[in-house]
Amino acid sequence: xxxxxxxxxxxxxxxxxxxxxxxxxxxxxxxxxxxxxxxxxxxxxxxxxxxxxxxxxxxxxxxxxxxxxxxxxxxxxxxxxxxxxxxxxxxxxxxxxxxxxxxxxxxxxxxxxxxxxxxxxxxxxxxxxxxxxxxxxxxxxxxxxxxxxxxxxxxxxxxxxxxxxxxxxxxxxxxxxxxxxxxxxxxxxxxxxxxxxxxxxxxxxxxxxxxxxxxxxxxxxxxxxxxxxxxxxxxxxxxxxxxxxxxxxxxxxxxxxxxxxxxxxxxxxxxxxxxxxxxxxxxxxxxxxxxxxxxxxxxxx
Amino acid sequence: xxxxxxxxxxxxxxxxxxxxxxxxxxxxxxxxxxxxxxxxxxxxxxxxxxxxxxxxxxxxxxxxxxxxxxxxxxxxxxxxxxxxxxxxxxxxxxxxxxxxxxxxxxxxxxxxxxxxxxxxxxxxxxxxxxxxxxxxxxxxxxxxxxxxxxxxxxxxxxxxxxxxxxxxxxxxxxxxxxxxxxxxxxxxxxxxxxxxxxxxxxxxxxxxxxxxxxxxxxxxxxxxxxxxx
Numbered sequence: 001x002x003x004x005x006x007x008x009x010x011x012x013x014x015x016x017x018x019x020x021x022x023x024x025x026x027x028x029x030x031x032x033x034x035x036x037x038x039x040x041x042x043x044x045x046x047x048x049x050x051x052x053x054x055x056x057x058x059x060x061x062x063x064x065x066x067x068x069x070x071x072x073x074x075x076x077x078x079x080x081x082x083x084x085x086x087x088x089x090x091x092x093x094x095x096x097x098x099x100x101x102x103x104x105x106x107x108x109x110x111x112x113x114x115x116x117x118x119x120x121x122x123x124x125x126x127x128x129x130x131x132x133x134x135x136x137x138x139x140x141x142x143x144x145x146x147x148x149x150x151x152x153x154x155x156x157x158x159x160x161x162x163x164x165x166x167x168x169x170x171x172x173x174x175x176x177x178x179x180x181x182x183x184x185x186x187x188x189x190x191x192x193x194x195x196x197x198x199x200x201x202x203x204x205x206x207x208x209x210x211x212x213x214x215x216x217x218x219x220x221x222x223x224x225x226x227x228x229x230x231x232x233x234x235x236x237x238x239x240x241x242x243x244x245x246x247x248x249x250x251x252x253x254x255x256x257x258x259x260x261x262x263x264x265x266x267x268x269x270x271x272x273x274x275x276x277x278x279x280x281x282x283x284x285x286x287x288x289x290x291x292x293x294x295x296x297x298x299x300x301x
Numbered sequence: 302x303x304x305x306x307x308x309x310x311x312x313x314x315x316x317x318x319x320x321x322x323x324x325x326x327x328x329x330x331x332x333x334x335x336x337x338x339x340x341x342x343x344x345x346x347x348x349x350x351x352x353x354x355x356x357x358x359x360x361x362x363x364x365x366x367x368x369x370x371x372x373x374x375x376x377x378x379x380x381x382x383x384x385x386x387x388x389x390x391x392x393x394x395x396x397x398x399x400x401x402x403x404x405x406x407x408x409x410x411x412x413x414x415x416x417x418x419x420x421x422x423x424x425x426x427x428x429x430x431x432x433x434x435x436x437x438x439x440x441x442x443x444x445x446x447x448x449x450x451x452x453x454x455x456x457x458x459x460x461x462x463x464x465x466x467x468x469x470x471x472x473x474x475x476x477x478x479x480x481x482x483x484x485x486x487x488x489x490x491x492x493x494x495x496x497x498x499x500x501x502x503x504x505x506x507x508x509x510x511x512x513x514x515x516x517x518x519x520x521x522x523x524x525x526x527x528x529x530x
Contacts, residue, residue, distance in 0.1 A: 034337035034345055060350040161368040161468035162361070170357045170476075174387060177354025180337070180346040182394045189339040189403040199404040201339030203429030231402050239394035243387045247362060256366055260375045267382030271444060274389035278396050278440045279418070282407045285400040285434070291424035 005157045009252050012148050013245030016175075019144035020240030021233040023063060023175045024183030026137035028191075028228040029130060029221045030054040030104055032062065033180045035188030038210050040111070043120035045208035050123055052130045052221040054107035059184075060176030062103075063141065067172030070096040070142035071149050072165040085150060093143035100138035104131055130221050145171045148244065156248075158256055171244070178239045186232025191224055199289060246270050311460035312520040319482045319516030320509060321453030326352045326486035327505050328446025329388070330439035330496045335431075342409045342432030342495050343439055344395055348487035349480065351388070352450050356479055359384030359451020363458055364468060377455050384451025385444055392435050392443055399434040407434030411495050417441060432495075442496025454479050464524055474526075478519045482512045 026032075029052065031039050036055045043049065056062050074092035077083040083091075105127060112122045149167040152160040160167060192210045193202050214223045246267075254263040329352055330343035337345030344351055362383025366376045399405055408425035409415070410432040415422060418437045426432050435443070457478050461471035489508040494501050 034334040037334045038338065058347055058350050060346075060354055158365065158369060160361070160365050162364055162472050163469045166469055166472050166476075167361065170361055173350075174354040174358050177346060177350050178387075178391050178394070181344045181351060181391050182398060184337045185339065185345050185395060185398040186402045188334075188337040188345070189398070193338070200427030201341075201403065201405055201430040201433040203427070204340065205429055232398065235394045235397050238397075239390050242390040242394070243358065246386050246390070247358065247383050251362070251365060256369045260366065260370060260372075260379070264375065264378045264382050267379075267386055271382070271385045271389050274393045275437075275440060275444070278393055278435065279437050281396045281400050282418075282420075282434070282437060285406045286420065286425060289404065289406045291406075292427055294428045295424040295426075 002157070005252050008151055008155055009245065009248045012151055012248055013241050015144040015148050016244035017237040017241030019141050019148070019175055019237070020178060021237035022137045022140035022144070023059070023179040023240075024233045024236035025225050025229055026134055026141060027059055027179055027184065028187045028232065029137060029225040030134045031221055031224070032056065033059045033184050035184050035192055038188065038192055038208060041208035042210045042212075043115045043118040046118075047208060047210065047212060048118065048120045049210065049212045050126055050218050050220045051210070051224070052108060052126060052134070053111045054104045054134070055111070056103045056107050058176070059180040060173045063176035063179070064169045064172035066096040066100055066138050066142045067145040067175075068165050068169040069099055070146040071168030074146050074150070075164045085154075089143060089146050089150060092146050093139045096142040097135040097139035101131055101135045104134050126220060133222065133225070141175065145175065152248075156252070158251065174243060175240050178243070179236050182239045183228065183232035183236035186235070187224060187228050191227045200292065308524055311464060311524050312517070314460040315457050315478065315520035315523065316513065316516045318453040318456030319478055319512050319519070321449050321456060322352070322356060322479055322482040323486045323508050323512030324505055325356070325446045325449030325453060326483050327490060327494060327502055327508065328442045328449065328497055329494075330435065330443050331490075331493060333493045335493065336433075339399060339403045339405055339427075339433040340430045341493055342407070342411070342434060342436065343493065344392060344435065344443065348490055348494070349483045351391070352446070352483045353480060355384040355388040355391070355447035356450030356454045356483070357476060358387035359448075360454040360458055360472065360475055360479070363451070363455035364472060367459065367462055368468070373459060376459055377452055380455025380458075381448040381452040384454070385448040388443055388447030392440055396435050403433070405433045407436045408432045409436050409439065409495055409498070411499050412438070416498060438498055439496050442498070445497070450479075450483075453482070461523060465526060470526070474523050478516065478523070481515050481519060485511045485515055
């Protein structure tokens with residue numbers, strides 16, 4: 001281990017944190033993934049809304065597509081056209097963002113026009129000022145992940161044997177899985193349903209009754225992004241940053257050739273710390289919030 | 302190519318890897334869309350997506366290890382630990398959101414007492430939901446599942462790399478075989494599962510048989526490809 005490679009691992013962790021945060025905000029501005037089931041349902045239960053609706057696919061395959069596209073374009077420009085790496089990565093991310101814009105707009109038009117019978121409109125102003133915001137976040141995500149892949153393949157002391165696009169595909173799948181497991185809960189569990197009692201999950205009876213009014217006027221997806229940036233996005237960034245940083249830290253500090261078993265033991269140690277931390281959160285949440293007052297003795301689960 | 306004893310060993314390794322992925326998916330506590338609304342216990346995403354996210358992170362770790370050593374135990378352990386770190390970080394940061402943003406205590410509606418911590422569950426299940434958050438039993442089950450996925454991915458990658466010596470080709474095949482087995486297992490789960498304490502977990506023999514057939518077919522196809530790309 002030397003100072004340069006440690007700095008690279010730190011840079012990868014920072015890039016991953018930014019990528020995770022922007023991935024989650026992208027899915028919140030566009031309303032993708034699991035919470036979008038409620039946005040989709042809202043019009044059908046009589047609540048037409050002005051929230052963007054683009055469930056292109058699950059977040060992991062969608063982000064795998066953006067990141068692999070960015071890395072593939074960058075890899076081609078670097079190897080075949082000898083372009084400087086930074087410019088190639090910027091160009092790759094721009095192509096990925098264009099792909100994202102096309103998919104987002106077709107998803108919005110398709111989904112909302114198919115709900116015309118439920119009185120759901122296609123709002124052109126929403127398309128005009130929300131789509132660029134979605135594309136911008138997709139640009140940040142794919143740029144960061146393509147850069148991480150570039151560092152892993154060309155700059156780390158133990159270069160990764162996989163080519164850049166495959167590494168970007170795998171990290172894109174991982175960032176999508178983390179964004180949809182972490183940040184989406186803040187959007188789906190809290191922001192969409194601020195009209196119900198705080199401190200519990202969504203009662204099944206309230207499905208589709210999403211909040212449609214904002215602090216001023218009608219709520220749109222930019223308002224949702226403003227809210228989710230406060231916690232859901234950064235938490236997703238922490239999740240992905242921890243994954244990339246801890247996974248690469250242990251193979252950089254301990255040489256994989258001579259100290260492989262130390263690297264594995266260090267990974268096991270990280271996992272045990274995570275179990276303990278989760279247990280601490282569980283115990284403190286139970287102690288502070290207490291049982292639900294509606295509980296009336298043991299019921300069949 | 303020569304069809305010899307080594308080829309049979311390679312096929313068996315891919316088969317075991319595929320089965321590990323298929324069974325590992327049953328351990329991962331996925332609540333699907335309901336969990337994203339804190340309506341069900343577990344992680345708020347789909348089965349395949351989370352299993353693929355963690356298992357393929359393990360594949361990255363295993364691929365790096367395989368480029369510097371040919372000791373199979375170190376490669377497999379590296380894959381399992383890489384996947385474990387990813388799924389552990391995901392569940393941990395997910396717990397932050399459940400505890401500090403949704404403000405709900407963690408509870409499972411599938412058991413009355415957490416088998417590991419002994420905490421009572423029904424009083425902490427919010428009305429109109431089937432639990433929320435990631436209790437310790439789900440966390441441990443998820444770690445086992447994620448690590449089995451990483452182990453399986455590494456076990457598929459190892460023989461493929463020995464056959465064709467091309468990291469990119471082997472990785473793409475490993476991703477494909479991984480996803481086939483994860484999808485078969487998620488059909489068996491039908492949406493949501495909380496982990497090995499969930500009654501649905503008892504259905505794993507069905508997935509075991511289906512994954513065995515699929516893995517054998519995929520293994521036969523993939524060992525024949527010895528180069529190219």
